[in-house]
Amino acid sequence: MPKYFRLISLLVICGLWSAPRTAHAQALIPHTLQLDTAKLEKQGLSLAQEAAQLGQFQQYELALPRARLASQLAPKNDKVWFLLGGLHLQTKNYDAAIAALTQANTLNPKNAEVLFALGSANFQQKKYQAAIDNYQAGLKLKPNDPEGLFDLGNGYYMVGRLSDAIAQYNKAVAQDQKFWPAINNIGLIQYEQGNVEAAMKQWQTAVTLDKQAAEPLLALAVALYTKGDRQQGLTLGETALRIDQRYANLDFLKENLWGDRLLSDAKKFLELPRIQAALEQR
Template sequence: MPKHLHLICLIVVCSLWNLPKAVNAQALIPHTVQLDTAKLEKQGLTLAQEAAQLAQFQQIDLALPRARLATQLAPQNDKVWLLLGGLHLQTKEFDAAITALQKAQTLNPKNADILFALGSANFQKENYQASAEHYQTGLKLKPNDQEGLFDLGNAYYKLGRLPDAIAQFNQAISQDKKFWPAINNIGLIKYEQGDVQGAIQQWQESVAIDKQAPEPLLALAVALYTTGDQKQGLAMGEAAIRIDQRYADLEFLKQNLWGTRLLVDTKKFLELPRIQSALYPQEGILIPSR
């Protein structure tokens, strides 16, 4: 992959010095520029490839204009519209994303990735019913898509269809026994249902798969502390926060589908002096380990 990418610009140049001199009462005959549509489309696909490469390096501000121009040069290519929609998703421009993705779907209604992207856009707009419907349709085309199964489970979770959500998560796990995000989310549901021990088992399994995953580590820490294992809970909580401090933000946890019961217990946990010391070590609050 090249390190430096260039923008292909389409410039139509009229050579005015080749035109005859105008005389009185004589109309200038316009020249028709013949556009090579195949060449334009090829340029559009090159631009789309550049945009995708830039997006891999999170240079979305550079990728977006290329993707927009690519849709003008190759307007009948569904993958170009899918790329544009995906970039708008990354910038949280959900309406623009849906518009681009709907265009892509019109061009290729059998592309499951387009349907999954529409599911994601609607999920982030909190239109969970539409999100679930797009995921369902996409899974009819790609029934074993692990991410699609997982995302449909999340949509069901937000719709309150908890048994259906667990079923989808289990289907995702059946594709990969080490797919800890689905195992983790089953734990989230069990905790809200009052099955704390069942949730702990799910999070222990998730942590065993990936010891550096902060979400199940913090959830497990809160659950252990709440059920009386304060020493292990505090140690795990400190470790989770040191991996990623975003998980000390209740709003961030809510966005990651943490339910009311778990958020209430987590709020209390995060307010503990030892956890506060891990969060703000510069303030010199040192609580000795016990």
């Protein structure tokens, strides 16, 4: 509905406007609705807080309408736009996420987290160079952020700048020695390059850091089995899939940046009767 008709409806509801009567000697003096912008903004921030809480519990269908309304009531608050963009990102509405996050960045260009989120939205749309630009801009503001460094590494990985990707992963680990996803991804690159032993060492390190990390455990299992250590490979593979069965899906593995060589070996591994039996038990 056009904005004009919304205003008229609001005036009618509030009793501040009625159908015009025939004018005689005096012209009709229009009434105007006085809006308390501070009060509206306060209501918007309250709605944003509700939306954030709902988002934490992944209740996005309830969170999004509140966040949208909050952005209308508090349009100059960059945090509200950041929240709205983040919710759209979680629901994979990437165009809407980019629009909201761009507005947040316009209002506050010094928030590195907004730039990192923009990078994620562009990355998910396979706009890797745009994502790299976002990550680089975020890291200028927050240069030692492990996740930002990791994300930039992923961007480099996807455009084939493998040495640059490894450098960023190593920087992420230098900032957080327990940041196993960066260690895992170094292994992914090394495996594709044919350096299987080095890749396995990376995955062993990642598993040592987090015994519930299914991805490096499955990658290690696939590498061991392919290399000839079948019994240990099968045992580790069963353990990995008990932790997280999503890794039995090749599309999911590809989303997690598994390369062609590792995917090919994983496909054979996942089709093994013992692994299939383990999946059926789950």
